[in-house]
Amino acid sequence: xxxxxxxxxxxxxxxxxxxxxxxxxxxxxxxxxxxxxxxxxxxxxxxxxxxxxxxxxxxxxxxxxxxxxxxxxxxxxxxxxxxxxxxxxxxxxxxxxxxxxxxxxxxxxxxxxxxxxxxxxxxxxxxxxxxxxxxxxxxxxxxxxxxxxxxxxxxxxxxxxxxxxxxxxxxxxxxxxxxxxxxxxxxxxxxxxxxxxxxxxxxxxxxxxxxxxxxxxxxxxxxxxxxxxxxxxxxxxxxxxx
Amino acid sequence: xxxxxxxxxxxxxxxxxxxxxxxxxxxxxxxxxxxxxxxxxxxxxxxxxxxxxxxxxxxxxxxxxxxxxxxxxxxxxxxxxxxxxxxxxxxxxxxxxxxxxxxxxxxxxxxxxxxxxxxxxxxxxxxxxxxxxxxxxxxxxxxxxxxxxxxxxxxxxxxxxxxxxxxxxxxxxxxxxxxxxxxxxxxxxxxxxxxxxxxxxxxxxxxxxxxxxxxxxxxxxxxxxxxxxxxxxxxxxxxxxxxxxxxxxxxxxxxxxxxxxxxxxxxxxxx
Numbered sequence: 175x176x177x178x179x180x181x182x183x184x185x186x187x188x189x190x191x192x193x194x195x196x197x198x199x200x201x202x203x204x205x206x207x208x209x210x211x212x213x214x215x216x217x218x219x220x221x222x223x224x225x226x227x228x229x230x231x232x233x234x235x236x237x238x239x240x241x242x243x244x245x246x247x248x249x250x251x252x253x254x255x256x257x258x259x260x261x262x263x264x265x266x267x268x269x270x271x272x273x274x275x276x277x278x279x280x281x282x283x284x285x286x287x288x289x290x291x292x293x294x295x296x297x298x299x300x301x302x303x304x305x306x307x308x309x310x311x312x313x314x315x316x317x318x319x320x321x322x323x324x325x326x327x328x329x330x331x332x333x334x335x336x337x338x339x340x341x342x343x344x345x346x347x348x349x350x351x352x353x354x355x356x357x358x359x360x361x362x363x364x365x366x367x368x369x370x371x372x373x374x375x376x377x378x379x380x381x382x383x384x385x386x387x388x389x390x391x392x393x394x395x396x397x398x399x400x401x402x403x404x405x406x407x408x409x410x411x412x413x414x415x416x
Numbered sequence: 417x418x419x420x421x422x423x424x425x426x427x428x429x430x431x432x433x434x435x436x437x438x439x440x441x442x443x444x445x446x447x448x449x450x451x452x453x454x455x456x457x458x459x460x461x462x463x464x465x466x467x468x469x470x471x472x473x474x475x476x477x478x479x480x481x482x483x484x485x486x487x488x489x490x491x492x493x494x495x496x497x498x499x500x501x502x503x504x505x506x507x508x509x510x511x512x513x514x515x516x517x518x519x520x521x522x523x524x525x526x527x528x529x530x531x532x533x534x535x536x537x538x539x540x541x542x543x544x545x546x547x548x549x550x551x552x553x554x555x556x557x558x559x560x561x562x563x564x565x566x567x568x569x570x571x572x573x574x575x576x577x578x579x580x581x582x583x584x585x586x587x588x589x590x591x592x593x594x595x596x597x598x599x600x601x602x603x604x605x606x607x608x609x610x611x612x613x614x615x616x617x618x619x620x621x622x623x624x625x626x627x628x629x630x631x632x633x634x635x636x637x638x639x640x641x642x643x644x645x646x647x648x649x650x651x652x653x654x655x656x657x658x659x660x661x662x663x664x665x666x667x668x669x670x671x672x673x674x675x676x677x678x679x680x681x682x683x684x685x686x687x
Binding site: 223226227228242243244245246247250252253255256257258259262263266267289290302305306309311315 | 445446447448563566567569570571572573574575576577578579617618621624625626627629630
Protein backbone atom coordinates (compact mmCIF):
# COMPACT_ATOMS: atom_id res chain seq x y z
CA UNK A 175 0.00 0.00 0.00
CA UNK A 176 1.08 3.60 -0.52
CA UNK A 177 2.36 5.86 2.20
CA UNK A 178 -0.41 6.55 4.78
CA UNK A 179 -1.99 10.02 4.94
CA UNK A 180 -1.69 10.00 8.68
CA UNK A 181 -0.08 7.57 11.08
CA UNK A 182 -0.51 7.45 14.83
CA UNK A 183 1.62 5.31 17.09
CA UNK A 184 1.14 4.61 20.77
CA UNK A 185 -1.37 7.38 21.53
CA UNK A 186 -2.16 7.47 25.24
CA UNK A 187 -4.07 9.94 27.36
CA UNK A 188 -4.67 9.70 31.08
CA UNK A 189 -6.86 12.22 32.91
CA UNK A 190 -6.48 11.81 36.65
CA UNK A 191 -7.04 8.14 37.35
CA UNK A 192 -9.02 7.65 34.17
CA UNK A 193 -7.38 6.15 31.11
CA UNK A 194 -9.09 7.76 28.15
CA UNK A 195 -6.89 6.36 25.41
CA UNK A 196 -4.47 3.50 25.84
CA UNK A 197 -1.75 2.78 23.29
CA UNK A 198 -3.69 3.50 20.10
CA UNK A 199 -1.95 2.94 16.79
CA UNK A 200 -3.75 3.75 13.57
CA UNK A 201 -2.98 4.61 9.96
CA UNK A 202 -5.29 5.95 7.29
CA UNK A 203 -4.55 5.63 3.60
CA UNK A 204 -5.83 7.46 0.55
CA UNK A 205 -9.06 5.99 -0.75
CA UNK A 206 -10.16 4.12 2.35
CA UNK A 207 -13.01 4.76 4.75
CA UNK A 208 -12.07 4.00 8.31
CA UNK A 209 -14.89 4.08 10.83
CA UNK A 210 -14.29 4.31 14.56
CA UNK A 211 -17.12 2.89 16.60
CA UNK A 212 -17.48 2.52 20.33
CA UNK A 213 -19.86 3.17 23.19
CA UNK A 214 -20.38 6.66 24.66
CA UNK A 215 -17.30 7.81 26.52
CA UNK A 216 -15.03 5.30 24.82
CA UNK A 217 -12.65 8.01 23.64
CA UNK A 218 -13.77 8.32 20.01
CA UNK A 219 -13.91 12.11 19.87
CA UNK A 220 -10.75 12.41 21.97
CA UNK A 221 -8.91 10.20 19.49
CA UNK A 222 -10.10 12.36 16.61
CA UNK A 223 -9.10 15.56 18.35
CA UNK A 224 -5.66 14.11 19.05
CA UNK A 225 -5.20 13.12 15.41
CA UNK A 226 -6.23 16.65 14.38
CA UNK A 227 -3.74 18.19 16.79
CA UNK A 228 -6.47 19.89 18.83
CA UNK A 229 -5.32 18.32 22.08
CA UNK A 230 -1.88 17.34 23.27
CA UNK A 231 -1.34 13.65 23.75
CA UNK A 232 1.44 11.15 24.45
CA UNK A 233 2.59 9.27 21.39
CA UNK A 234 3.56 10.00 17.83
CA UNK A 235 1.43 11.40 15.00
CA UNK A 236 2.93 11.68 11.53
CA UNK A 237 1.06 13.52 8.79
CA UNK A 238 2.04 13.24 5.18
CA UNK A 239 3.70 16.57 4.31
CA UNK A 240 1.21 19.12 3.00
CA UNK A 241 -1.76 17.03 4.10
CA UNK A 242 -5.03 18.91 3.60
CA UNK A 243 -7.68 18.05 6.15
CA UNK A 244 -11.42 18.66 5.97
CA UNK A 245 -13.01 18.46 9.41
CA UNK A 246 -16.64 18.16 10.40
CA UNK A 247 -16.86 18.45 14.19
CA UNK A 248 -19.49 16.73 16.28
CA UNK A 249 -20.59 19.95 17.88
CA UNK A 250 -20.61 23.25 16.13
CA UNK A 251 -22.86 26.11 17.08
CA UNK A 252 -22.31 29.30 15.10
CA UNK A 253 -22.68 32.21 17.50
CA UNK A 254 -25.86 34.13 16.65
CA UNK A 255 -23.98 37.37 17.25
CA UNK A 256 -21.93 36.66 14.12
CA UNK A 257 -23.83 37.70 11.01
CA UNK A 258 -22.71 35.34 8.27
CA UNK A 259 -24.36 33.72 5.29
CA UNK A 260 -23.72 30.14 4.25
CA UNK A 261 -21.82 31.13 1.13
CA UNK A 262 -19.67 33.61 3.00
CA UNK A 263 -18.83 30.88 5.51
CA UNK A 264 -17.72 28.60 2.68
CA UNK A 265 -15.81 31.42 0.97
CA UNK A 266 -13.70 31.82 4.09
CA UNK A 267 -12.28 28.35 3.59
CA UNK A 268 -12.44 27.72 -0.18
CA UNK A 269 -13.06 29.56 -3.44
CA UNK A 270 -16.57 30.74 -4.24
CA UNK A 271 -17.15 28.36 -7.17
CA UNK A 272 -15.88 25.39 -5.14
CA UNK A 273 -18.19 26.37 -2.30
CA UNK A 274 -21.24 26.56 -4.57
CA UNK A 275 -20.40 23.21 -6.16
CA UNK A 276 -20.01 21.62 -2.73
CA UNK A 277 -23.38 22.98 -1.58
CA UNK A 278 -24.92 21.53 -4.70
CA UNK A 279 -23.19 18.21 -4.07
CA UNK A 280 -24.70 17.80 -0.59
CA UNK A 281 -28.10 18.87 -1.86
CA UNK A 282 -28.49 22.19 -0.11
CA UNK A 283 -27.74 24.73 -2.84
CA UNK A 284 -30.82 26.76 -1.86
CA UNK A 285 -29.26 27.58 1.53
CA UNK A 286 -26.63 29.70 -0.25
CA UNK A 287 -27.89 33.05 1.12
CA UNK A 288 -29.27 31.92 4.47
CA UNK A 289 -27.73 33.12 7.72
CA UNK A 290 -25.74 30.35 9.44
CA UNK A 291 -27.46 30.87 12.78
CA UNK A 292 -30.91 30.25 11.24
CA UNK A 293 -30.11 26.78 9.85
CA UNK A 294 -31.68 23.68 11.36
CA UNK A 295 -29.46 20.92 12.76
CA UNK A 296 -29.77 18.84 9.60
CA UNK A 297 -29.10 21.78 7.29
CA UNK A 298 -26.10 22.77 9.35
CA UNK A 299 -24.72 19.21 9.14
CA UNK A 300 -24.93 19.40 5.34
CA UNK A 301 -23.36 22.85 5.22
CA UNK A 302 -20.49 21.63 7.39
CA UNK A 303 -19.96 18.66 5.09
CA UNK A 304 -20.04 20.97 2.06
CA UNK A 305 -17.51 23.24 3.70
CA UNK A 306 -15.22 20.32 4.47
CA UNK A 307 -15.23 19.00 0.90
CA UNK A 308 -15.11 22.39 -0.83
CA UNK A 309 -11.35 22.70 -0.38
CA UNK A 310 -10.73 19.20 -1.82
CA UNK A 311 -9.12 17.65 1.25
CA UNK A 312 -6.77 14.65 1.24
CA UNK A 313 -8.30 13.45 4.46
CA UNK A 314 -11.90 13.96 5.55
CA UNK A 315 -12.44 13.69 9.28
CA UNK A 316 -16.08 13.35 10.24
CA UNK A 317 -17.14 13.22 13.89
CA UNK A 318 -20.75 12.01 14.07
CA UNK A 319 -21.30 14.19 11.03
CA UNK A 320 -24.96 13.49 10.48
CA UNK A 321 -26.52 14.11 13.85
CA UNK A 322 -29.68 16.06 13.12
CA UNK A 323 -30.10 14.69 9.61
CA UNK A 324 -33.33 12.74 9.13
CA UNK A 325 -33.13 9.01 8.48
CA UNK A 326 -33.72 9.07 4.72
CA UNK A 327 -31.30 11.94 4.33
CA UNK A 328 -28.82 10.07 6.47
CA UNK A 329 -28.70 7.04 4.20
CA UNK A 330 -28.31 9.29 1.17
CA UNK A 331 -25.50 11.20 2.83
CA UNK A 332 -23.61 8.03 3.70
CA UNK A 333 -23.83 7.03 0.05
CA UNK A 334 -22.55 10.48 -0.74
CA UNK A 335 -19.63 10.10 1.66
CA UNK A 336 -18.64 6.86 -0.08
CA UNK A 337 -18.91 8.59 -3.46
CA UNK A 338 -16.84 11.50 -2.21
CA UNK A 339 -14.06 9.09 -1.33
CA UNK A 340 -13.90 8.12 -5.01
CA UNK A 341 -14.37 11.63 -6.39
CA UNK A 342 -11.77 13.27 -4.17
CA UNK A 343 -9.73 10.08 -3.84
CA UNK A 344 -9.31 11.08 -0.23
CA UNK A 345 -9.09 9.06 2.93
CA UNK A 346 -12.06 9.28 5.27
CA UNK A 347 -11.98 8.90 9.02
CA UNK A 348 -15.46 8.63 10.42
CA UNK A 349 -16.68 8.41 13.99
CA UNK A 350 -20.16 7.13 14.54
CA UNK A 351 -22.29 5.20 16.94
CA UNK A 352 -24.83 4.43 14.25
CA UNK A 353 -23.79 0.91 13.31
CA UNK A 354 -26.58 0.44 10.78
CA UNK A 355 -25.59 2.90 8.13
CA UNK A 356 -21.91 2.95 8.89
CA UNK A 357 -20.88 -0.63 8.49
CA UNK A 358 -22.00 -1.19 4.92
CA UNK A 359 -19.91 1.58 3.38
CA UNK A 360 -16.82 1.17 5.48
CA UNK A 361 -13.57 -0.46 4.42
CA UNK A 362 -12.22 -0.85 7.92
CA UNK A 363 -13.96 -0.68 11.27
CA UNK A 364 -12.00 0.22 14.37
CA UNK A 365 -13.79 -0.81 17.51
CA UNK A 366 -12.71 1.50 20.33
CA UNK A 367 -13.22 1.27 24.04
CA UNK A 368 -10.26 3.29 25.38
CA UNK A 369 -8.09 0.78 23.55
CA UNK A 370 -8.60 -0.77 20.14
CA UNK A 371 -10.70 -3.86 20.87
CA UNK A 372 -10.66 -5.15 17.34
CA UNK A 373 -10.42 -3.84 13.81
CA UNK A 374 -10.85 -5.08 10.30
CA UNK A 375 -13.44 -5.42 7.57
CA UNK A 376 -17.00 -4.85 8.80
CA UNK A 377 -18.16 -8.47 8.47
CA UNK A 378 -15.08 -9.74 10.29
CA UNK A 379 -15.41 -7.21 13.10
CA UNK A 380 -19.10 -7.95 13.55
CA UNK A 381 -18.18 -11.52 14.51
CA UNK A 382 -15.27 -10.60 16.73
CA UNK A 383 -15.82 -11.53 20.40
CA UNK A 384 -14.68 -8.05 21.45
CA UNK A 385 -17.29 -6.44 19.21
CA UNK A 386 -19.99 -8.77 20.49
CA UNK A 387 -19.09 -7.89 24.05
CA UNK A 388 -19.45 -4.17 23.37
CA UNK A 389 -22.45 -4.11 21.09
CA UNK A 390 -24.08 -7.50 21.49
CA UNK A 391 -24.95 -9.62 18.50
CA UNK A 392 -25.82 -7.24 15.71
CA UNK A 393 -26.80 -9.73 13.05
CA UNK A 394 -29.62 -7.26 12.29
CA UNK A 395 -27.00 -5.23 10.47
CA UNK A 396 -27.21 -7.72 7.58
CA UNK A 397 -23.55 -7.47 6.76
CA UNK A 398 -23.29 -10.99 5.45
CA UNK A 399 -25.82 -13.66 4.55
CA UNK A 400 -26.63 -15.66 7.62
CA UNK A 401 -29.29 -17.67 9.28
CA UNK A 402 -30.81 -16.38 12.48
CA UNK A 403 -30.13 -19.20 14.90
CA UNK A 404 -30.90 -17.73 18.29
CA UNK A 405 -33.35 -15.72 20.34
CA UNK A 406 -32.64 -12.69 22.52
CA UNK A 407 -33.04 -12.32 26.25
CA UNK A 408 -34.71 -9.10 27.49
CA UNK A 409 -31.24 -7.66 28.07
CA UNK A 410 -30.42 -8.16 24.42
CA UNK A 411 -27.97 -11.01 24.95
CA UNK A 412 -28.13 -13.91 22.56
CA UNK A 413 -29.71 -17.14 23.75
CA UNK A 414 -28.61 -20.10 21.66
CA UNK A 415 -31.05 -22.93 21.48
CA UNK A 416 -28.72 -25.51 20.02
CA UNK B 417 -21.62 78.48 23.70
CA UNK B 418 -17.89 78.28 24.07
CA UNK B 419 -16.56 74.76 23.91
CA UNK B 420 -13.42 74.46 25.96
CA UNK B 421 -10.26 72.76 24.74
CA UNK B 422 -10.56 69.96 27.26
CA UNK B 423 -14.00 69.08 25.91
CA UNK B 424 -12.67 68.87 22.35
CA UNK B 425 -9.88 66.64 23.53
CA UNK B 426 -12.22 64.48 25.57
CA UNK B 427 -14.71 64.10 22.74
CA UNK B 428 -12.12 63.38 20.09
CA UNK B 429 -10.07 61.02 22.27
CA UNK B 430 -13.06 59.01 23.43
CA UNK B 431 -14.49 58.86 19.91
CA UNK B 432 -11.27 57.57 18.36
CA UNK B 433 -10.76 55.03 21.12
CA UNK B 434 -14.35 53.78 20.93
CA UNK B 435 -14.14 53.54 17.15
CA UNK B 436 -11.00 51.40 17.42
CA UNK B 437 -12.75 49.25 20.03
CA UNK B 438 -15.63 48.46 17.63
CA UNK B 439 -14.08 45.87 15.27
CA UNK B 440 -11.96 44.21 17.98
CA UNK B 441 -15.03 44.16 20.22
CA UNK B 442 -16.90 42.26 17.49
CA UNK B 443 -14.44 39.39 17.83
CA UNK B 444 -14.81 39.51 21.61
CA UNK B 445 -18.55 39.10 21.08
CA UNK B 446 -18.36 36.41 18.39
CA UNK B 447 -15.91 34.35 20.40
CA UNK B 448 -17.74 34.90 23.70
CA UNK B 449 -14.65 36.36 25.33
CA UNK B 450 -16.22 39.25 27.25
CA UNK B 451 -15.00 37.82 30.54
CA UNK B 452 -11.42 37.68 29.24
CA UNK B 453 -11.63 41.36 28.28
CA UNK B 454 -12.94 42.21 31.70
CA UNK B 455 -10.19 40.35 33.53
CA UNK B 456 -7.54 41.90 31.30
CA UNK B 457 -8.93 45.32 32.24
CA UNK B 458 -8.82 44.41 35.94
CA UNK B 459 -5.21 43.33 35.59
CA UNK B 460 -4.61 46.63 33.81
CA UNK B 461 -5.45 48.45 37.02
CA UNK B 462 -2.77 46.44 38.83
CA UNK B 463 -0.41 47.35 36.00
CA UNK B 464 -1.15 51.04 36.47
CA UNK B 465 -0.51 50.73 40.19
CA UNK B 466 2.77 48.87 39.70
CA UNK B 467 3.83 51.35 37.03
CA UNK B 468 3.31 54.24 39.44
CA UNK B 469 4.98 52.34 42.28
CA UNK B 470 8.10 51.68 40.25
CA UNK B 471 8.18 55.24 39.03
CA UNK B 472 7.76 54.38 35.34
CA UNK B 473 4.44 55.52 34.03
CA UNK B 474 0.98 54.23 34.68
CA UNK B 475 0.19 53.71 31.00
CA UNK B 476 3.32 51.64 30.40
CA UNK B 477 2.56 49.48 33.44
CA UNK B 478 -1.03 49.02 32.36
CA UNK B 479 -0.13 48.08 28.81
CA UNK B 480 2.57 45.63 29.92
CA UNK B 481 0.43 43.84 32.46
CA UNK B 482 -2.64 43.82 30.21
CA UNK B 483 -0.67 42.23 27.35
CA UNK B 484 0.78 39.58 29.68
CA UNK B 485 -2.64 38.92 31.21
CA UNK B 486 -4.31 38.62 27.79
CA UNK B 487 -1.73 36.11 26.53
CA UNK B 488 -1.84 34.02 29.72
CA UNK B 489 -5.64 34.04 29.97
CA UNK B 490 -6.16 33.00 26.35
CA UNK B 491 -3.97 29.97 27.06
CA UNK B 492 -6.07 29.17 30.10
CA UNK B 493 -9.07 29.01 27.78
CA UNK B 494 -7.49 25.97 26.08
CA UNK B 495 -7.49 23.92 29.27
CA UNK B 496 -10.17 21.60 30.53
CA UNK B 497 -10.65 23.44 33.85
CA UNK B 498 -13.49 26.00 33.75
CA UNK B 499 -11.63 28.72 31.90
CA UNK B 500 -14.14 31.44 32.71
CA UNK B 501 -13.78 30.82 36.42
CA UNK B 502 -10.00 30.78 36.27
CA UNK B 503 -9.88 33.98 34.28
CA UNK B 504 -12.35 35.60 36.68
CA UNK B 505 -10.25 34.64 39.69
CA UNK B 506 -7.04 36.02 38.20
CA UNK B 507 -8.76 39.21 37.06
CA UNK B 508 -10.32 39.94 40.42
CA UNK B 509 -7.07 39.25 42.27
CA UNK B 510 -5.48 41.77 39.91
CA UNK B 511 -8.24 44.31 40.59
CA UNK B 512 -8.03 43.88 44.37
CA UNK B 513 -4.24 44.00 44.41
CA UNK B 514 -4.20 47.02 42.13
CA UNK B 515 -6.67 48.77 44.40
CA UNK B 516 -4.59 47.96 47.51
CA UNK B 517 -1.33 49.14 45.93
CA UNK B 518 -2.90 52.37 44.69
CA UNK B 519 -4.49 53.14 48.04
CA UNK B 520 -1.13 52.64 49.80
CA UNK B 521 0.45 55.36 47.69
CA UNK B 522 -0.39 58.65 49.42
CA UNK B 523 0.08 60.79 46.34
CA UNK B 524 -2.32 59.00 44.03
CA UNK B 525 -4.97 57.99 46.52
CA UNK B 526 -7.23 60.75 45.33
CA UNK B 527 -7.01 59.47 41.74
CA UNK B 528 -8.51 56.08 42.59
CA UNK B 529 -11.88 56.91 41.11
CA UNK B 530 -10.14 58.09 37.98
CA UNK B 531 -8.51 54.71 37.48
CA UNK B 532 -11.76 52.88 38.05
CA UNK B 533 -14.07 55.09 36.00
CA UNK B 534 -11.71 57.10 33.84
CA UNK B 535 -10.88 60.75 33.68
CA UNK B 536 -11.49 61.65 30.07
CA UNK B 537 -11.75 65.37 30.74
CA UNK B 538 -8.13 65.35 31.89
CA UNK B 539 -6.76 64.18 28.52
CA UNK B 540 -3.77 66.25 27.43
CA UNK B 541 -2.69 67.03 23.88
CA UNK B 542 -0.05 64.35 24.18
CA UNK B 543 -2.66 61.83 25.34
CA UNK B 544 -4.79 62.75 22.37
CA UNK B 545 -1.96 62.21 19.89
CA UNK B 546 -1.15 58.88 21.54
CA UNK B 547 -4.79 57.75 21.38
CA UNK B 548 -5.07 58.81 17.73
CA UNK B 549 -1.92 56.86 16.88
CA UNK B 550 -3.16 53.81 18.79
CA UNK B 551 -6.54 54.04 17.08
CA UNK B 552 -5.00 54.09 13.61
CA UNK B 553 -2.59 51.24 14.39
CA UNK B 554 -5.32 49.09 15.97
CA UNK B 555 -7.72 49.59 13.06
CA UNK B 556 -4.94 48.96 10.53
CA UNK B 557 -3.70 45.77 12.17
CA UNK B 558 -7.26 44.54 12.62
CA UNK B 559 -7.82 44.94 8.88
CA UNK B 560 -4.63 43.00 8.11
CA UNK B 561 -5.41 40.03 10.35
CA UNK B 562 -9.16 40.17 9.64
CA UNK B 563 -9.47 37.02 7.55
CA UNK B 564 -7.66 34.53 9.82
CA UNK B 565 -9.46 36.02 12.83
CA UNK B 566 -12.81 35.67 11.10
CA UNK B 567 -12.02 32.10 10.10
CA UNK B 568 -11.24 31.28 13.73
CA UNK B 569 -14.37 33.07 14.96
CA UNK B 570 -16.66 31.38 12.43
CA UNK B 571 -15.01 27.97 12.38
CA UNK B 572 -13.76 27.52 15.93
CA UNK B 573 -12.23 24.03 16.14
CA UNK B 574 -12.58 23.60 12.37
CA UNK B 575 -10.08 26.35 11.61
CA UNK B 576 -7.72 25.07 14.28
CA UNK B 577 -7.88 21.48 13.00
CA UNK B 578 -7.35 22.44 9.38
CA UNK B 579 -4.62 24.97 10.09
CA UNK B 580 -6.69 27.94 8.89
CA UNK B 581 -6.38 30.03 12.04
CA UNK B 582 -2.98 31.63 12.27
CA UNK B 583 -1.60 31.66 15.83
CA UNK B 584 0.14 34.94 14.97
CA UNK B 585 -3.23 36.55 14.22
CA UNK B 586 -4.63 35.24 17.52
CA UNK B 587 -1.71 36.72 19.44
CA UNK B 588 -2.12 39.96 17.52
CA UNK B 589 -5.78 40.11 18.47
CA UNK B 590 -4.98 39.64 22.17
CA UNK B 591 -2.30 42.33 22.09
CA UNK B 592 -4.66 44.76 20.34
CA UNK B 593 -7.28 44.07 23.00
CA UNK B 594 -4.75 44.70 25.76
CA UNK B 595 -3.56 47.94 24.15
CA UNK B 596 -7.14 49.21 23.87
CA UNK B 597 -7.73 48.31 27.49
CA UNK B 598 -4.59 50.17 28.54
CA UNK B 599 -5.54 53.35 26.72
CA UNK B 600 -9.17 52.98 27.71
CA UNK B 601 -8.19 53.10 31.38
CA UNK B 602 -7.69 56.83 31.07
CA UNK B 603 -10.95 57.35 29.20
CA UNK B 604 -13.58 55.20 30.92
CA UNK B 605 -11.54 53.35 33.57
CA UNK B 606 -10.78 49.74 34.45
CA UNK B 607 -14.35 48.92 35.40
CA UNK B 608 -15.97 50.27 32.25
CA UNK B 609 -13.52 49.77 29.38
CA UNK B 610 -15.03 46.39 28.48
CA UNK B 611 -18.32 48.21 27.93
CA UNK B 612 -16.74 50.10 25.01
CA UNK B 613 -15.56 46.77 23.60
CA UNK B 614 -18.87 44.91 23.79
CA UNK B 615 -21.75 47.41 23.75
CA UNK B 616 -21.18 49.07 20.33
CA UNK B 617 -20.79 45.69 18.55
CA UNK B 618 -23.91 44.41 20.29
CA UNK B 619 -25.75 47.56 19.21
CA UNK B 620 -24.46 47.07 15.66
CA UNK B 621 -25.55 43.43 15.42
CA UNK B 622 -29.19 44.02 14.37
CA UNK B 623 -28.01 46.50 11.73
CA UNK B 624 -25.63 44.10 9.97
CA UNK B 625 -25.87 41.12 7.64
CA UNK B 626 -22.13 40.60 7.20
CA UNK B 627 -19.26 40.58 9.71
CA UNK B 628 -17.62 43.54 7.98
CA UNK B 629 -20.80 45.62 8.15
CA UNK B 630 -21.10 44.82 11.84
CA UNK B 631 -17.50 45.90 12.53
CA UNK B 632 -17.91 49.19 10.66
CA UNK B 633 -21.23 49.98 12.32
CA UNK B 634 -19.77 49.10 15.73
CA UNK B 635 -16.96 51.59 15.13
CA UNK B 636 -19.43 54.30 14.07
CA UNK B 637 -21.79 53.69 17.01
CA UNK B 638 -18.86 53.70 19.44
CA UNK B 639 -17.56 56.95 18.00
CA UNK B 640 -21.06 58.45 18.27
CA UNK B 641 -21.52 57.35 21.88
CA UNK B 642 -18.55 59.47 23.01
CA UNK B 643 -19.87 62.96 22.15
CA UNK B 644 -23.40 61.93 23.17
CA UNK B 645 -22.13 60.79 26.55
CA UNK B 646 -20.01 63.89 27.02
CA UNK B 647 -22.98 66.12 26.23
CA UNK B 648 -25.08 64.23 28.75
CA UNK B 649 -22.30 64.51 31.30
CA UNK B 650 -22.03 68.26 30.70
CA UNK B 651 -25.77 68.74 31.04
CA UNK B 652 -26.15 66.67 34.18
CA UNK B 653 -22.81 67.26 35.82
CA UNK B 654 -22.39 63.48 36.05
CA UNK B 655 -18.95 61.86 35.52
CA UNK B 656 -17.97 61.67 31.84
CA UNK B 657 -16.74 58.06 31.55
CA UNK B 658 -19.92 56.44 32.89
CA UNK B 659 -22.02 58.82 30.77
CA UNK B 660 -20.22 57.66 27.60
CA UNK B 661 -20.98 54.04 28.54
CA UNK B 662 -24.60 54.97 29.23
CA UNK B 663 -24.83 56.62 25.82
CA UNK B 664 -23.54 53.42 24.22
CA UNK B 665 -26.10 51.51 26.26
CA UNK B 666 -28.86 53.81 24.99
CA UNK B 667 -27.78 53.13 21.38
CA UNK B 668 -27.87 49.41 22.15
CA UNK B 669 -31.40 49.71 23.54
CA UNK B 670 -32.48 51.71 20.46
CA UNK B 671 -31.19 49.22 17.88
CA UNK B 672 -32.51 46.26 19.90
CA UNK B 673 -35.99 47.76 20.12
CA UNK B 674 -35.93 48.72 16.43
CA UNK B 675 -34.92 45.16 15.54
CA UNK B 676 -37.69 43.68 17.68
CA UNK B 677 -40.29 45.97 16.10
CA UNK B 678 -39.18 45.26 12.54
CA UNK B 679 -39.04 41.49 13.09
CA UNK B 680 -42.54 41.43 14.60
CA UNK B 681 -43.76 43.54 11.67
CA UNK B 682 -42.22 41.02 9.28
CA UNK B 683 -43.86 38.17 11.16
CA UNK B 684 -47.25 39.91 10.84
CA UNK B 685 -46.72 40.42 7.13
CA UNK B 686 -45.87 36.74 6.73
CA UNK B 687 -49.13 35.76 8.44
